[in-house]
Amino acid sequence: MPLATTRRTGLVDxxxxxxxxxxxxxxxxGTRIPPEPELAATLGVGRNTVREAVRALAHAGILEVRQGxxxxxxxxxxxxxxLRRLAGTELREVLEVRRMIESEGAxxxxxxxxxxxxxxxxxxxxxxxxxxxxxAFVDADLxxxxxxxxxxxxxxxxxxxxxxxxxxxxxxxxxAAAHPFTxxxxxxxxxxxxxxxxxxxxxRDFLDAALDGGGA
Numbered sequence: 583m584p585l586a587t588t589r590r591t592g593l594v595d596x597x598x599x600x601x602x603x604x605x606x607x608x609x610x611x612g613t614r615i616p617p618e619p620e621l622a623a624t625l626g627v628g629r630n631t632v633r634e635a636v637r638a639l640a641h642a643g644i645l646e647v648r649q650g651x652x653x654x655x656x657x658x659x660x661x662x663x664x665l666r667r668l669a670g671t672e673l674r675e676v677l678e679v680r681r682m683i684e685s686e687g688a689x690x691x692x693x694x695x696x697x698x699x700x701x702x703x704x705x706x707x708x709x710x711x712x713x714x715x716x717x718a719f720v721d722a723d724l725x726x727x728x729x730x731x732x733x734x735x736x737x738x739x740x741x742x743x744x745x746x747x748x749x750x751x752x753x754x755x756x757x758a759a760a761h762p763f764t765x766x767x768x769x770x771x772x773x774x775x776x777x778x779x780x781x782x783x784x785x786r787d788f789l790d791a792a793l794d795g796g797g798a
Contacts, residue, residue: 593627593628593631594631594634594635594638596625596627597625597627597631597632597634597635598635598638598639600625601615601621601625601635601636601639601645602639602644605639605644605645605655605658606655606658609655610655611655611656611657611658611748612654612655613654613655614651614652614653614654615645615652615653615654615655617652618632618633618636621636636653640653642660642663643656643657643660643663644656644657644658644659644660644663657748658747658748659744659745660745661742661744661745661746673753673756673757674793676749676750676752676753677753677757677789677792677793678793679746680746680750680753680789681785681786681789681790681793683731683739683742683743683746684727684730684731684743684785684786684789685782685783685785685786685789686734686739686782687730687731687734687736687739687743687785688730688734688769688772688773688778688781688782688784688785689778689779689781689782690733690734690735690736690739690778691730691731691733691734691773691781692772692773692775692776692777692778692780692781692782693776693778694733694734694735695733695735695773695776696733699729699732699733700733700773700774702729702732702733703726703729703730703733703770703773703774704770706722706725706726706729707726707765707766707767707770709721709722709725710722710723710726710765710766711765713763716755716758716759716763719758719763720751720754720755720758722765723754723758723763723765723766724747724750724751724754726765726766726770727750727754728743728744728747730769730773730785731743733773757792761792764788766784766785766788768784769781769784769785769788772784
């Protein structure tokens with residue numbers, strides 16, 4: 583490979599890494615990223631390098647280029663981007679995947695949770711119970727579910743669930759919009775008690791209820 587091409591490839595990879603670092607934080611999902619000239623100045627690279635980096639992230643499903651409108655953040659990871667393309671607005675399919683992952687995650691969380699995990703889960707539950715309005719409830723509920731998967735102490739499962747963040751958030755919001763808010767106190771109690779079977783059943787049952795048209 584020619585030296586110039588090698589150097590250019592390195593710059594593109596560097597730009598991709600820098601852009602990925604701010605996707606989902608400085609640039610939440612759904613927001614429009616700065617225009618090409620501004621990105622080039624911020625990253626300290628040429629506009630062609632920025633263009634290639636954006637193209638690569640768009641191909642990965644993380645960014646979406648809208649002709650005449652700009653480039654928007656579509657997802658925070660390749661996994662999430664792929665799932666958004668596959669799931670689209672099919673709430674049932676998302677809930678079915680959540681049921682498989684979250685029931686096993688809850689079982690493992692009950693077995694492996696630490697004192698620090700329980701403290702974090704208790705805090706998230708308090709936020710859920712005290713949530714004022716749908717937006718606050720959805721944020722607290724999503725945080726609780728994420729912490730359950732963290733408490734499972736299975737890095738692969740946690741990373742897979744992290745990739746589902748956007749579609750899980752959308753599914754929580756969709757169910758919360760149609761049904762009374764439900765904080766998962768029974769699931770927390772089962773995890774606190776170290777009862778894996780009860781925790782798995784709690785996680786599975788509320789998602790079964792959502793699939794059947796019941797609560798979230």
